[in-house]
Amino acid sequence: MENIHLKVSTREAYKDLMEFLEKFDKNELEIIPDSDFEKQKAELEKELEAIENGDSDLMDIEEYDSYLEKVINEYED
Numbered sequence: 001m002e003n004i005h006l007k008v009s010t011r012e013a014y015k016d017l018m019e020f021l022e023k024f025d026k027n028e029l030e031i032i033p034d035s036d037f038e039k040q041k042a043e044l045e046k047e048l049e050a051i052e053n054g055d056s057d058l059m060d061i062e063e064y065d066s067y068l069e070k071v072i073n074e075y076e077d
Contacts, residue, residue, distance in 0.1 A: 005037060 008014040021031060032040070050056040059067065 003032075003037075 006017070008017060018031075021029060047056065051058070
């Protein structure tokens with residue numbers, strides 16, 4: 001998945017761009033409002049900092065699979 005952030009200087013250009021982008025299927029392209037972009041960017045930067053500082057708990061795919069199995073089993077019964 002690729003993300004872009006655009007700054008459009010005129011209302012007309014913004015309108016034309018949005019009309020073009022809305023032609024894409026929802027599975028191909030999602031328009032994320034600016035406030036969501038900034039919020040997501042801040043959250044990702046915080047997560048990256050935690051990883052770089054060693055303050056984040058990471059697990060490999062086998063550990064994650066085991067964890068998911070445990071959670072599923074708890075709710076199946």
